[in-house]
Every structure is written in structure tokens, then in C-alpha cells.
Amino acid sequence: MTLQFDDLLSRSRTQCREDAIKAGLRPGNADDAWVELHRHGCRQEESERPIIRTEEEGDTVKxxxxxxxxxETESVILPMQGSTGKKRITLCLSSQVGCALGCAFCETATMGLIRNLEVAEILTQWHVAKHTLKQDxxxxxxxxxxxxxxxLDAVLQAIEVLGDRSGAEIAPSRISVSTAGRVKGIDRYREFMNRDGWRQVRLAVSVNAPNEEIRKELMPITRAESMESVRNAMQRWLDDGGQKILVEYVLIPGMNDHPDHPQQLADWIQDMNCRVNVIPYNPRRDSPWPAPTEESIDLFIADLLSAGCQVNRRRTMGRDVMAACGQLGNPEIKRRVPLRIPR
Ligand code: SF4
Incomplete structure (x- = not known):
């Protein structure tokens, strides 16, 4: 018996050693095979998950x-300049094929949920980006x-593997999980964050609305998880020593960009340790809304700053190849579901 590609890919080095011992194999061999696969990209051919499309816009690769x-999974490689001027290469990973949550602005939502990805399928995205596309x-x-x-089980296991110093060696502070506001998920991720060595992992919450009424229009999950319950979960994260939370706000003309909205969002955030990431809407296919104008983005950000928020603007990357935020998804997928068009 030997350890298969998926076993090696989806387990940490320690877990692989334990598996090898249980299977009566020499742990040193498992160690070597693990390091070869994760560090040096060997046995790539065994993944049998070929790249079926790549699309590029500037440095962005989908x-x-x-x-x-x-x-199919879709992933995006996003080279960026960090705040210190150092080049960062961010890999945006998929955790499911499609999505059940039906956010009105999101291309993936039109597919419905097809299935969860397995740990090895999540990590194959990293392996291909690193070892086939040669991205650091x-x-x-x-x-x-x-x-x-x-x-979340698969995502947390993938994070453990990605953080392994003998392999991908991605520091916890450079790993972020974004949620549309699943309270139980935030609480479980908080428990994970509390484990030794994981204190620095990041949480992002896709809020996208200044109030409950608009959030219900844009994000059906709000009917199950109120903004207050999401806020309470975020507060628990911070009270437990979690890092500053990124509040994502997809700015959609005519929906959530009214002059009153920055103050409403600031009131909702109150004194939580958060930074608002304003993401100019990237029109999905058949979008009822256009992208916001530069003037409206600038104005919204200025109003948020005046209201006392810390603010970033997400640079728009990959819009032309449908690789930007909210644009992932295969238009040919058969389980395409109609989206409600708010108002
Ligand atoms: S925005 Fe995220 S949570 Fe909402 S439908 Fe798209 S993939 Fe799902």
C-alpha cells in the first residue's frame, strides 16, 4: 500500500506520518513523498485535474x-503591491462548485449549489497555481x-495544510476566509483561530448593505441570519482576540450607494475593529445594474471616512475576463438558476 496523491495533498505532514504508521509504512517515506509533492510539485501528473481554461487580464489570471x-472549479491569481511596497501574489480559492446562497449580484449564485469541494480539490487549486503556473x-x-x-471542515483542513512550514508555508496572517454571514461558521472559525498557532488568521464578512432591508434584497441569507446576529458573531471574534475584520461592501449603483448609506454602515460597525473594503460592483452576466462610476465610488469612500470608518478600495482586477469579485462561475452549467432582480 502507498499513500495516494489525494491523501498526500489533503493531509498535513504530521497527519501523513500518522497515516503511514497506521498503514505499516515507514513514516520517513511518507515524509519524503509529502515534501516532494508540496514543496517541489512532484507527482503533478497524478492529479488528473487538468487546467481546462486560463484567461488573463493584465497580471490577473483566472x-x-x-x-x-x-x-469545474475556478480560481484567480491576483498579484498586488502590499502596504509595505512588497509584491504579494494572492490566490483566491473556491470552496464549492456553485453556491446555494443566491446573492443577487453574484455570478456564482446563478449556478445554484452543485456540491462541496473536497480538501484535495481545494488544495489542487493551490498546487496548480504554485507548481504548474509557477506562481509564488x-x-x-x-x-x-x-x-x-x-x-468549513474541508476549508479548515485545507488551511492546516497550507500553513505547514514544510509545504506551502502560508502564514496564518496571510490566510483569510470570507463569509456572507454564516453565524455558526464564524463561531467555529473563531474556535479554530483560538488554537495554538492560528491566532492570526483573518475573517472577512461580506456585508454589502447599510441596513437589514437592503441586505435582504441583495442577500437572501439575511432572512435566516439578521445583521444583528452577524454583528454579534463578529464582536465575539474580536472579543476573543481575533484580528481586525474586513467588512466587504460591493458598491452597487442605485442599491446601496445612497448618500445616507455610509453613515448607516458606520453606525452598524460602531466601535468594532473593522476595515471596510469597498468593492466596485463587477457586473455579472445579464446584470440589472451597471458598474458604479469613479465619482460615485470616491464620494462613497469619502463619506465613509467622514463617518469615522477605516476604508480600503478594492482595485478592480479581471473584470473583462469575469475574474473579478462576484464574477466566478461557468455560464454553461446546466443547473443555472434564475436570480431575483431586486426592486
Ligand atoms: S457572493 Fe459568495 S455567498 Fe453570495 S452567492 Fe456568491 S459565492 Fe455565494
């Missing part, structure tokens, strides 16, 4: 992989297709 059952990945964000908190 790639799609085919899984064993024919379904420094940061990981779970912001691709799917709601990571709906597949």
Missing part, C-alpha cells in the same frame, strides 16, 4: 480545473466560488 466527476503564492483568500462556512 483558471478553471476539471474535477473527477466533470465539474503568498496569500490565500477563500473568496472564490461558494460560501466557505458551508464547507
Amino acid at each position: 483558471f478553471a480545473l476539471r474535477m473527477h466527476d466533470g465539474h 503564492i503568498t496569500n490565500i483568500v477563500f473568496m472564490g466560488m461558494g460560501e466557505p462556512m458551508q464547507n
Whole structure:
């Protein structure tokens, strides 16, 4: 018996050693095979998950992989300049094929949920980016297709593997999980964060609305998880010593960009340790809304700053190849579901 590609990919080095011992194999051999695979990219051919598409816009690369059952994942490589001027290469990973949450502005939502990705399928995205596309990945964000908190066991296991110093060696502070607001998921991720060595992992919450009424229009999850319950979960994260939370706000003309909205959002955040990340809306296919104008983005950000918020603007990257935030998803997928068009 030997350890298979998926076993090696989806387990940490320590877990692989333990598996080898249980299977009566020499742990040193498992160690060597693990390091070869993660560090040096060997046995790539065994993944049998070929890249079926790559699309590029500037430095941004979107790639799609085919899984064993024919379904596809999409991932995006985003080179950026960090705040210190150092180059960062962020890999945006998918955690599901499609998504069940039905956010009105999101291309992935039109697919519905097809299935969760397995740990090896999540990590294959990293392996291909690192060893086939030769990208020196420094940061990981779970912001691709799917709601990571709906597949949290697999996501947490993938994070453990990605953080392994003998392999991908991505520091916890460079790993971020983004949620549409799954309270139980935030609480479980908080428990993970509390384990030794993981205190620095990051949480992002996709809020996208200044009040409950608009959030219900844009994000059906709000009917199950009120903004107050999401806020309480965020507060628990911070009270437990979690890092500053990124509040994501997709700015959509005519929906959540009224002059009153920055103050409403600031009131909701109150004194939580958060930074608002304003993401200019990237029109999905058949979008009822255009992208916001530069003037409206600037004005919204200025009003947030005046209201006392810390603010970033997400640089728009990959819009032309449908690789930007909220644009992942295969238009040919058969389980395409109609989206409600608010108002
Ligand atoms: S924005 Fe995220 S949570 Fe909402 S439908 Fe898209 S992938 Fe799912």
C-alpha cells in the first residue's frame, strides 16, 4: 500500500506520518513523498485535474480545473503591491462548485449549489497555481466560488495544510476566509483561530448593505441570519482576540450607494475593529445594474471616512475576463438558476 496523491495533498505532514504508521509504512517515506509533492510539485501528473481554461487580464489570471466527476472549479491569481511596497501574489480559492446562497449580484449564485469541494480539490487549486503556473503564492483568500462556512471542515483542513512550514508555508496572517454571514461558521472559525498557532488568521464578512432591508434584497441569507446576529458573531471574534475584520461592501449603483448609506454602515460597525473594503460592483452576466462610476465610488469612500470608518478600495482586477469579485462561475452549467432582480 502507498499513500495516494489525494491523501498526500489533503493531509498535513504530521497527519501523513500518522497515516503511514497506521498503514505499516515507514513514516520517513511518507515524509519524503509529502515534501516532494508540496514543496517541489512532484507527482503533478497524478492529479488528473487538468487546467481546462486560463484567461488573463493584465497580471490577473483566472483558471478553471476539471474535477473527477466533470465539474469545474475556478480560481484567480491576483498579484498586488502590499502596504509595505512588497509584491504579494494572492490566490483566491473556491470552496464549492456553485453556491446555494443566491446573492443577487453574484455570478456564482446563478449556478445554484452543485456540491462541496473536497480538501484535495481545494488544495489542487493551490498546487496548480504554485507548481504548474509557477506562481509564488503568498496569500490565500477563500473568496472564490461558494460560501466557505458551508464547507468549513474541508476549508479548515485545507488551511492546516497550507500553513505547514514544510509545504506551502502560508502564514496564518496571510490566510483569510470570507463569509456572507454564516453565524455558526464564524463561531467555529473563531474556535479554530483560538488554537495554538492560528491566532492570526483573518475573517472577512461580506456585508454589502447599510441596513437589514437592503441586505435582504441583495442577500437572501439575511432572512435566516439578521445583521444583528452577524454583528454579534463578529464582536465575539474580536472579543476573543481575533484580528481586525474586513467588512466587504460591493458598491452597487442605485442599491446601496445612497448618500445616507455610509453613515448607516458606520453606525452598524460602531466601535468594532473593522476595515471596510469597498468593492466596485463587477457586473455579472445579464446584470440589472451597471458598474458604479469613479465619482460615485470616491464620494462613497469619502463619506465613509467622514463617518469615522477605516476604508480600503478594492482595485478592480479581471473584470473583462469575469475574474473579478462576484464574477466566478461557468455560464454553461446546466443547473443555472434564475436570480431575483431586486426592486
Ligand atoms: S457572493 Fe459568495 S455567498 Fe453570495 S452567492 Fe456568491 S459565492 Fe455565494
